[in-house]
Amino acid sequence: MLKRKIEAEIKTWYDIKPKHNALLVMGARQVGKTFSIRRFAEKHYASVIEINFERTPSLRSLFDGDLDGRTLYERLSAAGLGTLIPGQTLLFLDEIQACPRARTALKFLVEDGRLEVIASGSLLGIHFKEDVPSHPVGYEHRLDMHSLDFEEFLWAMGIGESTIEQVRINFENRTAVDSYIHKRLLELFQRYMIVGGMPRVVDIYTKDQNIQDVIIEQRNIVGGYKDDILKYAGNLQLEVAKVFDSIPDHLMERNKRFIMAHVEKDARFRDFKDALAWLRSARVAEFCFNVSAPIIPMGLNAKNNIFKFFMRDTGLLCQMSLGNVQQAILAGDLEVNLGSIIENAIADLLVKRGYPLYYYDVKGRLEIDFLITRDFKILPIEVKGGKDFRNHNSLDRLLENPVFSIDEGIVLCRGNVEQDGRVFYLPLYMVMFL
Template sequence: MLQRKMTRRLTRWKDDPNHKSLIIKGARQVGKTFIVEDFAQHNYARFVRVNFEENPEFAAIFQGTRNAADIYSQLSLYLPGARFDKGTLLFLDEIQSCPDAITALKFLSIDGRCDVIASGSLLGISYKEVSSFPVGYVDHAEMYSLDFEEFLWANGFGESQIEYVKGFCERHEQVPQAVHQRMLDLFRKYIVVGGMPEVVASFVADADFSRVLQLQRDILAEYQNDIAKYAPSAEKAKARACFLSIPKQLARDYKKFTYSLVEPRGSARKYGGSLQWLYDAGIVNFCYKLDAPELPFEGNADNAKFKVYMRDTGLLVAMLEDGSQKDIIEGNLGIYKGAVYENIVADIFAKNGKALYYYEKNNSLEMDFFIRREGAATAVEVKSSQNRKAKSMDSLIANHGVRRGIKLAPGNYGTAGSKVEVMPIYMAMFL
């Protein structure tokens, strides 16, 4: 069974004596249902699951009621023998299909007779349909596909081994070459496999990349089915067009999302809502342009200019032509190589809770990312080759007041000038 960090998050939630109902948000197939069921098995005497997609009739229980006792009484009629007390975890799955149940979480939290977890794949979208969101009465967690550390766990790495590698990052030392090559090999495999639990489990079982690709493309087909099923009628074709344009967007030297690549003379007015739908569905991440490369990032961000990344890089690779997996493993992917490496770093940063920002000036200077590190605005450049030159970084430090930079590349640890560290790209997970 795959080890997930969400288990620890659930344990902290349960151990908090003041915990409320918990909402777990995340895209389809990132493992939300499995992790809740497994957690219930190890921590509760009883587990009651209500899936609003599989059993839409349960939605009637939550319509028009603001009384937890009534909800539990009606659930007992639908589920003979179910008990609702401190030994029970009630799991409201696919809750986006029942907005009234989201509202009812307030009253279930106040009642407190049993623990309640709600989960959904399209919660960012269904929130707009909730008449009264239970602000202050729910706890929140967001779940993603496996991050690189979880991928390492799945491939037999223990936490002590990861801490060993992290030590070289903290001490600013080169990683022993054998360890470096092993980490780089696994990182490239992670780029190709991604973090979708079913895909990772399949890869760990038999290392069959053709099966990996089949599973990934099945997930991509489900994403397109979700667009067709759930996107507003006026947005369906546009959301699909935006989704399919992502590889082409990232293949360019300057990767700011350009609506004309979706459609000639396309505009934010026409496609902005479609892109937001993809974000709300948990399919993409936005990386916003900074007007100035300095803190605070949020105050310096231009929300009208952004790059779009896939939230799972394995799915991005699956959108490319056949043979791309092999090219990545061998370190040769032409115009897409930089895009794929940039996407994986964006994915890692987002899974570590970082908002994504980049900097661009006059289409002549671009820095892939900016992060807050040790209290300073830190430029991060991503390279798919071992070239240690850092021309853009040097310009930022010399002319724009940036105090430090990190260059992530396949090579080992080193420096590129007095203020630029060169780190193995897999060390992005420690930043």
């Protein structure tokens, strides 16, 4: 079974006593929300009542009419879904986006206090903008769940905690990683780019490492995303589908900037603004905004109509891309033609680390792949997949500019840990520690 970090976060919520809010776990489809919640519940509760509103839509009627805690408790008891033990029973409301009134009811279930409640769902940011009669403000604790990050992938591939901890020490002390471990982790990072982090896909890969089986399952997930667009995007169906299908093509461009005319001839930003927001809310893709200057806070300097648009799982991006990119990656061909795949992997892993994404592009004369705020300072990051990773003119010029007073820059590359003045070369896999 795959080890997931989210379970430690759920445990932190669980340990808040004597009374805590309902837990709302949000994430894209297929990232493992249901499995992780079930596994946690089995270990920590005497009984569990699970309702999946997509699988059993008839149970939505439990939340019709009055929503006071006593009434809801009595209805759940009468429904015969399991034993209710005050203080020891978890009510797990899965796919809660399919029952907006259940989201409203969280407040009253928390106030009643006899049941602990965990809700989860996909597309929550989309559904609950309009459909929820009343948001349970102050009564829910939210967690975002993602597909597996690279550290979780390493766990799945049998890499021990002691190895990861030693590499973490190398990162913190800026010392070289043991050559065998470095080579092994680079190989696994290449495989992570192909496989991605969707739990079902990772599980398939760990069994026999058959890439064709991986691609088949990824194709199923991408197909599920397209079904969701048809089912949930409403009058944005056509625009969302066009944007989704165009993501690989945009990332294959030299500067990877999202260009509306590549989606549809003569299209403008306002024509597809809502479609882009839909995909971000569904946690399928993420914006990386250009900034006018690398100055804190970067959000105030972001150009909201100039951006890159990255897939939230690089394995799915590989499946959607034309050409046999999987074999090229396995062969170690990470030069310019696959730079978009590497950059997408870094973008996704930075988001999983909690960073909003920004980049800096001055009319093509100077471009920094990513800017993050770390320890209250701007940290510029260049991503280099090829052998020329020591060629970074843009980063050098940025560090030399006294206006911005940036202390250091990072080059994520295939090389080992190394320092050259104010530039640190770190292996691609060390993004998991940033």
